[in-house]
Amino acid sequence: MTYFLQQGLNALQLGSIYALIALGYTMVYGILSMINFAHGDFFMVGAFICFVVVTFMGLPFVPAMILSIIGVSLLGVIVERAAYKPLRQAPRVSAIITALGVGIFLENFTLALSPYPKHIPAIIENTSWTFGGLTISSLQVIIILLSLALMTVLHFIVQHTRVGMAMRAISWDKNVVPLMGVPVNNVISITFAIGSGLGGAAGMMYGMAYPIIDPYMGIIVGWKAFIAAVVGGIGNIRGAVIGGYILGATEIMVAAFFPSTYRDFTAFSLLLILLIVRPYGIMGKPRPQKV
Amino acid sequence: MGNRIIETDNLTVSYGSIAAVKVISFHVEQGEIVALIGANGAGKTSTLRALSGMTTYGGRVSFMGRDLRGVAAHKIVGMGMAHVPEGRGIFGNLTVLENLKLATWQRRDKKEVAADYDRIFNIFPRLKERRQQSAGTLSGGEQQMLAVGRALMSKGTMLLLDEPSMGLSPLLAQEIFSMLAELNRAGTTILLVEQNANMALRLADRCYVLETGIIVLEGTGKELIGNPQVKEAYLGT
Numbered sequence: 001m002t003y004f005l006q007q008g009l010n011a012l013q014l015g016s017i018y019a020l021i022a023l024g025y026t027m028v029y030g031i032l033s034m035i036n037f038a039h040g041d042f043f044m045v046g047a048f049i050c051f052v053v054v055t056f057m058g059l060p061f062v063p064a065m066i067l068s069i070i071g072v073s074l075l076g077v078i079v080e081r082a083a084y085k086p087l088r089q090a091p092r093v094s095a096i097i098t099a100l101g102v103g104i105f106l107e108n109f110t111l112a113l114s115p116y117p118k119h120i121p122a123i124i125e126n127t128s129w130t131f132g133g134l135t136i137s138s139l140q141v142i143i144i145l146l147s148l149a150l151m152t153v154l155h156f157i158v159q160h161t162r163v164g165m166a167m168r169a170i171s172w173d174k175n176v177v178p179l180m181g182v183p184v185n186n187v188i189s190i191t192f193a194i195g196s197g198l199g200g201a202a203g204m205m206y207g208m209a210y211p212i213i214d215p216y217m218g219i220i221v222g223w224k225a226f227i228a229a230v231v232g233g234i235g236n237i238r239g240a241v242i243g244g245y246i247l248g249a250t251e252i253m254v255a256a257f258f259p260s261t262y263r264d265f266t267a268f269s270l271l272l273i274l275l276i277v278r279p280y281g282i283m284g285k286p287r288p289q290k291v
Numbered sequence: 292m293g294n295r296i297i298e299t300d301n302l303t304v305s306y307g308s309i310a311a312v313k314v315i316s317f318h319v320e321q322g323e324i325v326a327l328i329g330a331n332g333a334g335k336t337s338t339l340r341a342l343s344g345m346t347t348y349g350g351r352v353s354f355m356g357r358d359l360r361g362v363a364a365h366k367i368v369g370m371g372m373a374h375v376p377e378g379r380g381i382f383g384n385l386t387v388l389e390n391l392k393l394a395t396w397q398r399r400d401k402k403e404v405a406a407d408y409d410r411i412f413n414i415f416p417r418l419k420e421r422r423q424q425s426a427g428t429l430s431g432g433e434q435q436m437l438a439v440g441r442a443l444m445s446k447g448t449m450l451l452l453d454e455p456s457m458g459l460s461p462l463l464a465q466e467i468f469s470m471l472a473e474l475n476r477a478g479t480t481i482l483l484v485e486q487n488a489n490m491a492l493r494l495a496d497r498c499y500v501l502e503t504g505i506i507v508l509e510g511t512g513k514e515l516i517g518n519p520q521v522k523e524a525y526l527g528t
């Protein structure tokens with residue numbers, strides 16, 4: 001039982017990270033009906049910003065976190081304006097290929113900077129507490145609570161601010177939103193900033209939990225988080241969170257009770273089955289066709 | 292001659308090689324209700340979309356004396372033009388109140404905004420009852436009211452309406468039209484696009500008839516109701 005709870009805690013930690021990344025996919029999809037396939041690499045950049053500011057500037061946790069978030073937010077906004085916006089009217093496949101290209105660029109740009117892998121030094125004091133056989137580390141507490149805090153902030157922005165209202169309106173019918181006097185391009189930029197920033201935060205936390213980082217670390221994690229977003233119902237914010245935690249739990253539990261090589265295979269199979277049962281994802285609903 | 296709020300000069304709208312609007316010139320004066328009627332595909336929606344900056348166009352559109360070329364759609368809203376699009380364009384995932392609120396984006400006069408909610412809830416008491424409800428649950432008529440309410444919340448003094456009677460029962464359509472007449476008496480200028488020419492002609496001060504992208508007739512509402520050509524083509528008699 002304790003072992004099970006212990007794994008539950010690990011699942012919560014990994015699931016939080018997947019959920020944060022999945023939110024980035026789902027927000028961009030919700031507003032542009034486009035999958036930002038470079039998002040996994042945004043996540044990687046978050047980990048690298050953390051590495052740079054901690055190693056070379058000696059910054060502690062909080063400023064490193066803030067810089068990772070802001071840095072990746074800016075990256076998202078710039079990539080959208082420079083690479084995706086010109087293609088908004090183009091066939092969808094152009095945007096997909098461009099996103100993949102941006103991802104490859106980011107990987108190779110990072111790769112060209114210096115030899116890998118890198119090691120992020122520990123920036124928070126590693127204490128742990130034990131309650132009746134259950135051990136919690138300070139890192140776990142930080143990752144889980146910080147993720148929940150970021151998700152709460154996101155929920156507040158989307159549900160209770162003017163710009164969040166505009167995001168929801170755009171996800172319903174982008175064409176009508178300018179007629180409300182809303183500058184749609186600005187709202188899209190803000191969406192990219194938030195979605196990418198969450199990916200940056202996830203990258204940093206991931207880098208703290210698994211401190212060996214390399215330029216390709218975002219590929220597999222990105223794909224997994226993307227699948228988590230799809231399983232939750234792409235475009236649906238709550239769905240992305242649920243999908244992230246389901247994926248985290250599946251992976252941890254499979255690895256806990258089966259040989260670890262089964263992990264990805266089993267996790268992906270489960271997700272595929274979920275999608276066969278619920279093709280629009282857990283929270284997704286088929287939208288009535290507009291005439 | 293009154294004060295021309297909207298004036299177009301050789302307006303054209305094309306989609307690729309399809310010319311939807313072929314060189315039309317018309318105007319709307321302050322305080323008027325002008326109707327633009329025509330069959331399906333005549334180019335009515337394209338014309339309105341050009342006016343509100345939702346599509347690229349050739350020729351010239353001016354609004355209150357200002358050339359609109361290059362002005363973004365959301366800025367045009369801020370200038371006082373409100374476009375109620377075809378199919379109403381309600382955000383079904385937002386509440387009624389949020390739909391209204393979104394339309395105030397360009398406004399800086401916070402106090403008057405608060406008063407305007409009351410004004411709109413006065414005109415449409417049913418929206419008030421349903422203000423916390425998601426707008427997707429409204430009936431067609433209520434959605435049309437919400438669409439007009441939104442246009443008013445954006446402080447539109449010039450209303451462009453694209454087939455507001457579409458999908459409504461004759462009774463509800465009548466209700467919407469009387470409300471438009473009332474808004475007009477209170478000072479709102481209206482450009483009304485309709486396939487349902489009968490009611491539009493009776494409401495309008497002046498009217499243009501559009502056929503495959505060209506204005507083929509114009510006159511006062513009364514003149515056109517009596518016109519045999521119009522009778523045959525648009526009034527179904």
Ligand SMILES: Nc1ncnc2c1ncn2[C@@H]1O[C@H](COP(=O)(O)OP(=O)(O)O)[C@@H](O)[C@H]1O
Pocket residue numbers: 306309310311329330331332333334335336337338
């Ligand atoms: N987005 C579009 N792409 C291509 N053709 C269009 C588009 N919108 C309208 N059209 C064409 O332009 C013409 C005029 O359409 P529209 O302005 O919608 O007319 P109306 O509102 O009078 O029915 C029609 O032939 C229509 O098929």
Ligand SMILES: [Mg+2]
Pocket residue numbers: 332335336337377
């Ligand atoms: Mg039309």
